[in-house]
Amino acid sequence: MSTTRAPVSSLIAFASAAFAKTGVPQADADNAARLLIESDLAGSDGHGIFRLAQYANGLKAGRISPKAEIRVLNDSPSTAHLDGGNALGHLVMARATEIAIAKAKTQGAAWVGVRGSNHAGAASIWASQMLPHDMIGIYLAVGSNCFMAPWGGFERLLGTNPIAFAVPALEEPPIVLDMATSIAANGKVQMAQQRGEQMPEGWVIDRNGKPITDPNKAGEGVLLPIGDYKGYGLSLMIGLIGATLNGGQFGRDVADQSLPSNTGQAVLALSISRFGDPTEFKRRVDQVVRDIRGSGRLPGVEEIRLPGERSHAVRTERLAQGVPIPPGLRTALDKLADGLGIGRLS
Amino acid sequence: MSTTRAPVSSLIAFASAAFAKTGVPQADADNAARLLIESDLAGSDGHGIFRLAQYANGLKAGRISPKAEIRVLNDSPSTAHLDGGNALGHLVMARATEIAIAKAKTQGAAWVGVRGSNHAGAASIWASQMLPHDMIGIYLAVGSNCFMAPWGGFERLLGTNPIAFAVPALEEPPIVLDMATSIAANGKVQMAQQRGEQMPEGWVIDRNGKPITDPNKAGEGVLLPIGDYKGYGLSLMIGLIGATLNGGQFGRDVADQSLPSNTGQAVLALSISRFGDPTEFKRRVDQVVRDIRGSGRLPGVEEIRLPGERSHAVRTERLAQGVPIPPGLRTALDKLADGLGIGRLS
Secondary structure, three states: OOOOOEHHHHHHHHHHHHHHHHHOOOHHHHHHHHHHHHHHHOOOHHHHHHHHHHHHHHHHHHEEEOOOEEEEEEEEEEEEEEOOEEOOOHHHHHHHHHHHHHHHHOOOOOOOEEEOOOOOOOOOHHHHHOHHHEEEEEEEEEOOOOOOOOOOOOOOOOOOEEEEEEEOOOOOOOOOEOOOOOOOOOOHHHHHHHHHEEEEOOOOOOOOOEOOOOOHHHHOOOEEEEEHHHHHHHHHHHHHHHOOOOOOOOOHHOOOOOOOOEEEEEEEEEEEOOOOOOHHHHHHHHHHHHHHOOEOOOOOOOOOOOOHHHHHHHHHHHHHHHHEEEEEHHHHHHHHHHHHHHOOOO | OOOEEEOOOHHHHHHHHHHHOOOOHHHHHHHHHHHHHHHHHOOOOOOOOOHHHHHHHHHHHOOOOOOOOOOOEEOOOOEEEEEEOEEEEHHHHHHHHHHHHHHHHHHEEEEEEEEEEEEOOOOOHHHHHHHHHHHHHEEEEOOOOOEOOOOEEEEOOOOOOOOOEEEEOOOOOOOOEOOOOOOOHHHHHHHHHHHHHOOOOOEOOOOOOEOOOOOHHHHHHHEEOOOOHHHHHHHHHHHHHHHHHHOOOOHHOOOOOOOOOOEEEEEEEEEEEEEEHHHHHHHHHHHHHHHOOOEEEEEOOOOOOOOOOHHHHHOOOOOHOOOOOOOHHHHHHHHHHHHOOOOOOO
């Protein structure tokens, strides 16, 4: 078996059928499926259709609620605090970004924080929701697994808590940064494991501070943060602002994986028009992009890329050619389909 | 000569006299002096009284305007866009944070962006302005010098653009993260130079990508970002949101050091009460602090610190004992006093 391509429409139909079969109302199932595939379109292969079985299992086991009963706990002119009711993270964040955008339209800026949410795919997706509205988006999420320790420590108290920023350009692709606060995201470790490759030194250390390079032994160690204490500090701040503030789980109280994750997330929408003409701004962004792309390079470097540039190219290509489905994923999706009694991915 | 201590009141009086003598109205001079010394109190020695001569020279040469003619270019319910009129950065940021706090009180969240500003001391100072108001603060600033290159590049197009976050606790010190997006801030390079020490590998590379460890040759290289492309991405995003959005200088258009810097900065204030009871939140923050402080350590690590913990202790100590003034700084301040015709620092 080799890697094949699945059209985006087939992936959405398949994911929607899986959600509907596990109790998600049809309209929500369609919406969640569409948002799920956005991660595949962004090239974040570990955050899209790859996760469908995990979500379906969570729905079947009751760890994720099929009904999107999202409550507004507090609503002020430029903030909202939501309880996601343990629904699919994509549905919770869709609601959160919708509210943030509506508020930023009238107020200029808006911040929405959520608790009781779940994994919502690639961080870039949510910061990017602001782009069509001539807004800058910032998104932060608190991992429901802890793989990092405080700087100098060995106890797993911190997630690789990602942060994403999205800034629109005029003729150039938008600039979208999506980064975990660890040097290597946990997905990269899993990928090295699947491929039977060694990890470079600097990703994971053991309890003596020595590097672990065998990905099968990564579970005995902790992921290292970017910039030593800086990445630790960033992860901590994202945890406090994305989870502790919202009443989500963080640190020592991160749940047993058999319980609802009570994931915390937050999003900021900032309206560009409050700082000048959006077209003028986007033209200046184009100039920055071109200055960087055309700047002097180190020996052996073929091109200088902007954050989000590769994702943008992948999106265009995958919309046209479909999303690559490696054999292992195909097998897992077939197994999921057969288990649920829905048609296999075509 | 050895390091002596100067009381905070003497430092403020001295800085105020220097500002007043270079044309800053007395009330503004007092205010700027007080805010300048906040960086010394935070233990950010490279950002406080150390910079006074640089500011005074800028004022004398006309690169910094003595009059704080700050204009509100755009005012919306939860944003403001300011032109600092090239005043002292401390006065511009004092105004910006005041507006952000007032707006966040009624709106829940507020974002204020400025252009035409100047260096405003340690980033932590501005994020921390929110703390007494039961707010979370975020601040970002765009350096008026470029010491970093895009990832893979060698051209100095990026500042070490810092970002700061401040979150209040109840009984514990507030958690305050203040980080440059480079592995080593430029001030650390200057300090190594002053002390005649070598820099570790990983701070600066030359145009062949090889490490530079002699700080006297740092000018031939570029500072490396934290987390490789991640720090590059963060610096770029801070530049776009802190400068490009506000009409400040960034990238290739960063000014000749003989011209006004047109520094861009931005600040966010987020009211904790919109997400639950502030005391309850601060109690949860205390718990996170204690969990981290008491967590398992790597061999040889004596304590695990929280961001801002050292600064908090330094502040308490310096308020009581005064700020250490090393001989070199004393000489520079005496020279400044004599040149301006004001009394020397007592």
